[in-house]
Amino acid sequence: MAHAAGAHAVHEAPTGFIRKYIFSLDHKVIGIQYYLLALVAVWVGMILSLYMRLRLAWPTEEFPLVGGVMTPEAYLSLVTMHGTIMVFFVLTTAPQSGFGNYILPIQIGAADMAFPFLNALSFWVTFLSFAVMLAAFFVSGGAPISGWTGYPPLSAVGEVAGPGLGLGQTLWVVSLAIFCGGALLGALNFIATTLDLRAKGMYLMRMPLTVWAWFITAILGLLAFGVLLAAGVLLLMDRVAGTSFFIPGGLVISEQIISHKGGSPLLWQHLFWFFGHPEVYIAILPGMGVVSQILSTFARKPIFGYRAMVYAIMGIGGLGFLVWGHHMFISGMSPYSAIAFSVLTLSIGVPSAIKTFNWLGTLIGGRIRFTTPMLYALGFVSLFVTGGLSGLFLGQPSLDLYLHDTYFVLAHFHMVMGVAAIFGIFAGTYFWFPKMFGRMMNEPLGKLHFWITFIGVYAIFMPMHYIGIAGHPRRYAETSGVEYLGSLQPVHDFISIVAIVTIAAQFIFLFNFFWSLYHGEKASVNPWECTTLEWTVPSPPPHDNFGGHSPVVYHGAYEYNVPGASQDYIMQTSPEKVTH
Amino acid sequence: MAEILAPGKQQDGVGGGGGGFHEGDFGGYGSGPPPGTSRRIYRTGMWLGLLAISMVFLAFTSAYIVRSGLSDDWLPIELPRLLWGNALLLFLSSLTIERTRKALNGGRRAECNHWLAVTTALGVAFLVGQLLVWRQLASHGVYVTTNPSSSFFYLLTATHGLHLLGGVMALLYIVWQAWHYQLGPAKRTLVEVTAIYWHFMDGLWIYILLLLSLWR
Numbered sequence: 171m172a173h174a175a176g177a178h179a180v181h182e183a184p185t186g187f188i189r190k191y192i193f194s195l196d197h198k199v200i201g202i203q204y205y206l207l208a209l210v211a212v213w214v215g216m217i218l219s220l221y222m223r224l225r226l227a228w229p230t231e232e233f234p235l236v237g238g239v240m241t242p243e244a245y246l247s248l249v250t251m252h253g254t255i256m257v258f259f260v261l262t263t264a265p266q267s268g269f270g271n272y273i274l275p276i277q278i279g280a281a282d283m284a285f286p287f288l289n290a291l292s293f294w295v296t297f298l299s300f301a302v303m304l305a306a307f308f309v310s311g312g313a314p315i316s317g318w319t320g321y322p323p324l325s326a327v328g329e330v331a332g333p334g335l336g337l338g339q340t341l342w343v344v345s346l347a348i349f350c351g352g353a354l355l356g357a358l359n360f361i362a363t364t365l366d367l368r369a370k371g372m373y374l375m376r377m378p379l380t381v382w383a384w385f386i387t388a389i390l391g392l393l394a395f396g397v398l399l400a401a402g403v404l405l406l407m408d409r410v411a412g413t414s415f416f417i418p419g420g421l422v423i424s425e426q427i428i429s430h431k432g433g434s435p436l437l438w439q440h441l442f443w444f445f446g447h448p449e450v451y452i453a454i455l456p457g458m459g460v461v462s463q464i465l466s467t468f469a470r471k472p473i474f475g476y477r478a479m480v481y482a483i484m485g486i487g488g489l490g491f492l493v494w495g496h497h498m499f500i501s502g503m504s505p506y507s508a509i510a511f512s513v514l515t516l517s518i519g520v521p522s523a524i525k526t527f528n529w530l531g532t533l534i535g536g537r538i539r540f541t542t543p544m545l546y547a548l549g550f551v552s553l554f555v556t557g558g559l560s561g562l563f564l565g566q567p568s569l570d571l572y573l574h575d576t577y578f579v580l581a582h583f584h585m586v587m588g589v590a591a592i593f594g595i596f597a598g599t600y601f602w603f604p605k606m607f608g609r610m611m612n613e614p615l616g617k618l619h620f621w622i623t624f625i626g627v628y629a630i631f632m633p634m635h636y637i638g639i640a641g642h643p644r645r646y647a648e649t650s651g652v653e654y655l656g657s658l659q660p661v662h663d664f665i666s667i668v669a670i671v672t673i674a675a676q677f678i679f680l681f682n683f684f685w686s687l688y689h690g691e692k693a694s695v696n697p698w699e700c701t702t703l704e705w706t707v708p709s710p711p712p713h714d715n716f717g718g719h720s721p722v723v724y725h726g727a728y729e730y731n732v733p734g735a736s737q738d739y740i741m742q743t744s745p746e747k748v749t750h
Numbered sequence: 751m752a753e754i755l756a757p758g759k760q761q762d763g764v765g766g767g768g769g770g771f772h773e774g775d776f777g778g779y780g781s782g783p784p785p786g787t788s789r790r791i792y793r794t795g796m797w798l799g800l801l802a803i804s805m806v807f808l809a810f811t812s813a814y815i816v817r818s819g820l821s822d823d824w825l826p827i828e829l830p831r832l833l834w835g836n837a838l839l840l841f842l843s844s845l846t847i848e849r850t851r852k853a854l855n856g857g858r859r860a861e862c863n864h865w866l867a868v869t870t871a872l873g874v875a876f877l878v879g880q881l882l883v884w885r886q887l888a889s890h891g892v893y894v895t896t897n898p899s900s901s902f903f904y905l906l907t908a909t910h911g912l913h914l915l916g917g918v919m920a921l922l923y924i925v926w927q928a929w930h931y932q933l934g935p936a937k938r939t940l941v942e943v944t945a946i947y948w949h950f951m952d953g954l955w956i957y958i959l960l961l962l963s964l965w966r
Contacts, residue, residue, distance in 0.1 A: 284791040358798040366791040392798060396805030404813060407905065412895040415817060432823040432898060437816050441809055 183713035193294075195286035196713060200293050201272030202606065207297060208264035208595075211255050214304070218252040220673055227666035229648040243333050245647035246315035250334075251307070253318030254342065256588065257449065258349055259300050264595045265456035266391070267296070267356055270384040272606060274360065276704040277381050279369025279721045281714045284362040288355050295352035302345040306338040314339040317645070319442060322416035322435045323428075326408040331423050343406050350399035353391050360388035369703070371723035375480070376742070378702050378727035379473065382480050383459025386487045387452050393491070394448040401441035408433070436501055443494035450587045451490045454554075455483060457594020458525060461547040463727075464597055465529055467700045468544035469536025470738055472728040475528040482528075485521035489514060499570045508567040515565035522558055526551065541698070542616030546597035549624045550590050556628075557586025560635065575645075578638025581631045589627045596623075596679070603683075604697050608709045609690030612682050619678040626672030633661050701739050702727050789939045796943040800950050803913060807954065810909070811961060814902050818965065825897045826966035829959075830886050836879040837959060843872035844952040847945045854933070854941050863928050869948075870921045873914065880911050899966075906958050914951050920944045 184190045191199060224233050225240045225248075232239055275283055283289045306313045314334040316325040320342065329336030364385045368377075377385075404415040408430070416438045419431030466473040473479060495503060495511035529551050538544065560582040563569050573579060596619075603611045637658045642649075649655035649662065696705040703723070707715055721743050729740040732748050740746055818824050846869040853862035884904070887893075894904045924941060927933045933941075 285795060288795075354802045358795055358802065361798055362791050362794045366787060366794055392802050393805055396802045397809040400806045400809035400813070403905070403909075404810075407894075407901065411901075413901040414895075414898060415813065415901070419821070419823075432817075432821040434816065434820050437813055437820075440816075441813065444809075 193290060195282070195290050197271050197275050197283045197286065197289060198606070198711065198715075200289050201268055201270070203293050204263055204271055204296070205268035207293075207300060208260050208268055211259035211263065211300060212592075215252050215255040215260060216673055216676065218248045218255070220669065222248050222252065223666040223669045225647055226662045229650065240647070242647040243315055244312070246317075246332075246645060247313040247334050247338075249645055250315055250317050250342075251303075251313045254303065254346075257318055257453070258346070259296075259303070260595075261453035261587065261591050262353065262449070263296065265460070265591060265598065266360075266384060266387050266452065267293070269380075269460065269595075269598045269602065270360060270387075270456060271356075273602060273704055274381055274384050275363060275367070276707065276711060276715050277378050277702050278364060278367060278372050279703050279716065279723060280363060280367035281716060281720075283359050284367055285359050288359050292352040292355035292359065295348060295355065299345045299348035299352060302341055302348060306334070306341040306345070309337040309341065311336045311338050314342045319446065320405070320438075321442075322405065322408065322433075322438050323418065323421060323423075326405060326417050326438075327421065327423060327428055327430070328409065330426050330428075340406070340409055343402050343409065347399055347402040347406070350395040350402065353395045354399075357388040357391035357395070360384055361392065364388075369721050369723055372742075375477065376723060376726045378459075379462040379476070379479055379483070380456070380459035380702075382483055383455045383457075383462075386483050387455045390448045390452050390455075390487050390490065394445045394452070397441055398445035398449075401438060401445070404441075405438065436498070439498050439501060440494070443497045444491070446497065447494045448487070448490045450583075451486055453587050453591045454594070455487065457550060457591045457597075458483065458554075460594050460598045460601070461529065461550045462525075462532075463700075463702070464543050464547040464601055465532050465551075466728045466730060467698055468539040468541055468547075469533050470539070470730045471532055471536040472726075472730055473528065474531030475524070476726065476728060478524050479528055482521035482524040486518060486525075489518045489521070493518065496565055496570070499567045500574045505567070512565055512567055516562060519558070519562060522554075526555055526558075541600070542611070542613055542620060543597050543601035543698075545617060545620045545624075546593050546600060549620065550593040550597060552624075553585055553590040553593055553627070557582055557584075557590055561586060573638060575643055576638040577634040577642045577644060580644055581634035581638055584631050584634070585627075589631065596620075599683070601698070602704075603686065603690075604693030605704055605709050605711070607687055607690075608693055609686050609688075610693050610697060611686040611690060615678055615682040619675060619682065622675035622678070623672060626668055626675065629668040630665050630672060633665055637661050699739055701725070701729055701741050703742055706741060706743055789942075792939050792943050793946070796946050800947070803950075803954075806909070807906075807957075810902075810906060814906075814961065815965060817898050817902070823897070824899055827887070827892055827897065827899050827903055829963055830883050832879060832883050832886065833959060836876050836883070837955060839872050839876045839879060840952045840955050843869050843876070844949050846872060847948050851938075851941050851945050855935060855938055857935060859933075862933070866921070866925060866928060870918065870925055873918045873921060873948075877911060877914060877918065880907060883907070903962060906962070910951070910954060910958055913954075917944065917948050917951055920947070 184194060184196075194200060194203075221233065221236070221240070222245060224231070225245050230239060236244065271283070271289065275281070311329055312334045314320070314325065315332050316335065316339065320339075324331055324335065325339055325343075327335070328339075364377075364381060404413075407413045408416050412430075414430040414433040416435055417428065417430035417433045418435065419433075421428035421430070462473055462479060493511055493515045495507060496515045499508055499511075560578065564573060564579060564582055600611055600616055603609070640654075640658055642655055642658055646652075646655070649659050693709045695707070695709060697709075698705070703721060704711070706721065707717075723742045724745050725740055725742050725748065727742060729735070729742075729748065731738050732740055735746065735748060740748060846865045849865040850862055850869055853859075853865060884907075887900070887903075892900050892903075894901055921944065924933065924937075924944065927937060927940075
């Protein structure tokens, strides 16, 4: 704890193994810790989805570790845990806390985060939260079945409503509350670091778009996670203290009268989605930052419309707080409210389109280098557009009334916030791996991984739009028993087979990652010929990043192909004069 | 006295409300961040922390207002008069922590210690007062589950109490520093951010009382 004093990485480089790699205060080690936590979490979440696909394609088969044929309730617990783990411990953790922690301080020219001790604390709090979440699998009744959104009364009344709703659900709530604590500490740290620790000359409008994205995401997190925390406390009180915030009166479940009365499940939905919609942008904005960085670098062109990109990030973040009602169109809300939420929702299309067209504008006329990070960045743009377009359907109450709770919604959000954000993480990994670990990842393996994954995710999620339009509800463990769903079964079989192939392809990534750690080609200081500050320091950077002095910044982050310059890019720290 | 109050050797440590810090010295970090950076980031961090806390209470407030209008089972509870006494204690403590801060900045050690002790005592007295309020309500049969209004009463006051407890811990840390003659002007950032936090908890308490008494 004593080392918290430094505040700006004046803490000495630790020597012991524990202080260096486990309880480190170095933002780079903490960034890698977050990344590895997300890597473990994503495999857990992916294996859960594999089991879901197995159940959907072969409903009567027995699979290892399940113990007989999987029950529909067990299927629901997979749905719940897959969603929760992926949203919180992967999509929130890797792009923001992982890459943000590692790269942000270096990109702004700081020696560390503003509060190194809080930084380490926020990681370990998140780690604890993950452990508590996983514990839900191993308690009596198993993991909860109420979905990642944990809607009451199902999530509030206890195990009388189904397996996993006893201790499992309590652990779920507690885990999320702990997670909120860690996320708030992290957000506070990111904002303070960006505001107060920028190097000389690093004006706001010179910051790389990655920094802007992490900064705005941190603001969203600071404002949103407190609300989820409050909602979680209320839910926990309903569960363990006997209050009635969310539980309505007159409930009879499994022939038992529920003694609570007067509460409102809709209250939870409002609180949850006030957090939940910004959360979507917490997952995707860092990916947008990474993609902007990568597209500009490998097109060898300045990012098109830098300021517009910055304002678009702010616009998306700001609007994100005003649209939560579009998750509740079928909750019986006033049609007037629905129209207001709908108009605001559709208006997010404006900043999103600005970003997309600016990305395309960056590419046009560029001398594109098709490296693996570039492929993933292009894949991100593709997925973001595809997933975003279905958002225009769901944002309209009249269409949403039909499509709500169908596979169409599932397809939409998996495309736009799930897989797109994952592509952002892959892009970031292939891009920054040389900086983080001092070695290059294998390019041919990376490209193979990209093409299988890219085609795979389209083959998985495009058909889901169609079965959604055909009226297939979410969360059904099987199509038997509902006549009109029977004809959709072949689509499920197809999706499941593609999913198995795509999941298998992730071993290529895993192999590439760990093989390259030891056997990859040694990385130079700036292998991608990029302009930002992290490419001015050794790979990997020393403990205090800049060797005891602060860099001075002379340029914006996207000086590529500048007429009259000595080479086709100008480092931010280069004093070379540029005439535009 | 001067040597006691001089910035002296660097101290490491973390306080509940503010965290540890070096002031103005970035040991060996020659061309590092300009002087005053440390003070600025701790102030920034504290304000951001207060923003996050505000969001928690905003969410509670919205739940409170919605829940009170939901069904006919809402019976407003009569607020014990002791609550206003507690409010007075907290208000006084805000004044005394300002005296502490000013005395520290002015290098008046005895005065600083005096007001620091008074502030800490007032903080502890407030928490004891809150326990008494809960006991009073319980003795009248008003528990957490008695009515949604009482659920919110306990929720809001307990959440505020927990945050205030954090403030008291920070004050105790400062007392501990003073006890070991390590509280000098070099520690003014620690006292300053703790004071910001403390004033905010004071204001938050007034807000909670107004909410509970006006929105019934």
